[in-house]
Amino acid sequence: MSVPTLESSPIEEAARVAATLPNRALEVEAGRTVPADLVAELRAAGLFGLMMPASLGGLEADPLTIVKVVEVLSHGDAATGWTVLIGQGAGYLAWLDPNAAAEILHNAPVPLVTGSMAPLGTAVDAGAGAVRLTGRWPYASGCQLADYLVVGYRSGEGPPRFALLPRAAVTVDDTWQVAGMRGTGSHDIEFSGVRVPHRFTFDPYGPARVDAPLYRLPYMSYLLVAMAGFPLGAAQRIVDEYRQIVLVKRNTERTLLAETPIVQAEIARCETAVGAARAFVYEAVSQVWAETQHRVASRQARARLTGSVQHAMRVALDVADSAMRACGASQLYNRAPLQRYFRDVQTAAQHIAFGLETQRRVGSVLLGQDVADFLV
Template identity: 35%
Template sequence: MSDITADQLPELLRPAIEKYRDEADETRRMPAGLLDELRTAGAFRLNAPRETGGFELPLASVLDLYERLGRIDGPTAWVVWNLNWGFSAAILPPSGFARIGADALIANSGQPGRLVADGADWRLSGAWKIVSGIESADWAALLAIVFEGDQPRMTPAGPDVRIVWVPRSAVTVRDTWQVVGMRGTNSNTVVVADLTVPADLVVPLSVTPRIDRPAYRAPLVHLVFPGCAAVLLGMARAAVDEVAALAGRKVGMDGVPLAEQPRLQAAVGRAGAQVGAARALLLSCAAELDRAGVATTEAQRGELRGAISYAAETARSVLTAMYEAGSSDPLYGSSRLGRIFRDGMAAAQHANMSAAHYELAGRTRLGLPPNALLV
C-alpha cells in the first residue's frame, strides 16, 4: 500500500470490481477475491491514522472517493463505506484498539441496542438490521443506549448513547437480506444476547478523539453519515454514463439514433447538471466541517444533513429519468442500467438520507435547537 495514493484507488480497483460485481449480486455478498484486493490496496483505511497504515484523509476527500467507487459499482462502494471504521484507532483507548488490531474490518449499525453496566464491564443485547458487509467484517461497531432498570440513562444532551465494538465471532447473523437492489452488500441482521463487553471497547457517541488531528475533529457521526449519499450520487452518475453509452448504439422507433434526439439530449444534460450540483453541495458542506474541526456549529452540521437528503432526492430523480430514457433496455436482467436503477433506488431508502433530515437543516438554519440525537 505504501506506493499507492488514495486518489488512485478507484481506477486501480476498477478491473477487480467489474470482474466480481455480477458474482456479488448473485451470491448476495462480496466475493473473497474482491475483498482481498480492496483490503490489500487500502480501501478500508481511508480514515485510519497514518501510524496504523491508514491514509488519514479529511472527510471531503473520503466522500470524493466513495462517489467515484459508486460510479463503478454501488454495492462495492457501499461495503467499502460501511467498513471504513479505521478512525476507531482515534477514539478507542489504546488497550481497546489493541484488541481489535489495525487490520480489522469493522461493520457498523446505527440502530440502537441495549447496554447495561456490569461492574467494570458492560452487557449488550439487541438486534441490528441491515448491517452492510457483516459477513466480510472481523468486528462490528454497534450503537446502544445505556439502561438503568427499564429506563434509558439520561444526560444533559439526551439518552446516554454508546458505541460498542464486538467481534464478528460473538454475534449471530441472520440471513434476512432477501432483496432486489443492493444485493451484493450482504446487509443482514446482527443479533446479540446479553454479551459481556470489556469497558475499553465501549465509548460515548460524543467521545473526544485521543488523536487530535484534522481528520478526527469533526463530530463522529459526520465521519459516517454522509458516505452513503456519496455512494448514491456515484450510482446516479453511472446511470447517466450508461444512457450516454446506450444512446450511441440504440435507434428509436422512428429510426433516429437516440443520441440525435433532442429529448434525450436534454434529459442527459439535465441529469448531469443535477448530479454535479448535488455532488458539489455535499463535498462543499463536508469541506466546511473539515475546516471548522472541533469548532463546527449546529448550522454547519445541519447544512451537511440537508446536503445528504438533497443527494438522495436528486439521485432518485436522475435514476428515474435515466431509466425512462433507456427505453426497454433496463427491463432486462442483463441490463447494466437496470441493475444501477435497482441498486440506486434501494440505497436511497437508507435512513441516513431521509427527507426528514431537512427539518433538522431548517431548524439549525433558523437558530433553533436541532431536536435530534445524532447531530
C-alpha cells in the same frame, strides 16, 4: 496481515480497483456480498482504513479524499462502494480505550469493522468492568466480511453507546433478500447476553481520544463524510449508462434516441444536475474541513454538509428515473447495469441519513431553530 504500504494515493488505488468492478457486478450481486478476493484487494489497497487514525496504522485521510474514493468505487459497482463506506468502522478506534484498540490491532492490524449504529441493543451491568449486551440489528452491511462489528445500545436512561465485538461473537441471520444493493450482505446480526468489557465500548457523541481534525467531526458529519461519495458515484454511472444506451438505441420510428429532442434535453439536464450536486458536496465538505482544523465546525456548515449529501441522493434518484423511462424495456434485465443502479439507489435512499427526518433537522438549523447538537 500486515499494514499496507502504498505507493499511490487512495484515489488512484480506488480508480485501479474500480476499473475492474463493472465486469464483476453480476458476481457481487449473485453472491450477495463482495467476493473474498476483492475484499482482500481492497484491504491491500488500504481502502478500509481511510478513516482509521494514522497513529494506529490507518490512512486518516482528509474528508474530500474519502468522498472521492467512495465516489469512484460506487461508480464501478454500487454494492462495492457501499461496502467500503460502511467498512470504515476502524475509524471508531479513535474513540476507543487505547488498550482495547491495541488488542484489536494485535488481532487485525488494519481491521475491517462494519455493523449497525442504531441503538437497538440493551445492556445490563455484568460487574468487574463489563456489561452484558443483548440485541438484534438489521441492515448490517458487510457483516460476514468483518473482523469486528460495531453496534449501538442503550443502558438504562443514559445516551446511546457503541460496542465493538469480534465477528465470532455475533450470529448472522441471513435476511438480505431485497430489491436493490443485493451485493452488500446487509443481513441482521444478533447475540444475547454477551459480556463486553467497558474498554470495548465508547460514546460516539463525545470527544475522541485521538486529537486530530477528522475526529473533531460530530457524529452525523463524520457519518456523512463516509456516505457522501455514494450518491455522486452512482448518479454519474447512471448518466454514463444513459448516454451510451441512447447513442445506439432506436425508438419505434427507428430514430436514434440520441437524436430526439426530449432525450437530448434530458441528458443535458441530468449531466448538469449531477455536476451541480458534486460541486455542492465538495464545497460543503471543504467548508466543514476548513473549520474543523481548529475547532468543531459550525452548525450551519454541518447542516449544509448534510443537506448537500441528501441533495445528491435526490439527484441520483431523479436521473435514474429519467434514464429508465427513456431507455425502455431492454433495461429491465438483470444484466443491464442501468436497471441494477436504478434498484440500488432506490434501496440506498432508505438509509436514515437520506430520510425526511434528517432533512427536517437541516431545515431547522438553517432557520436558526434549536436542534440537538449531536443530530447535526
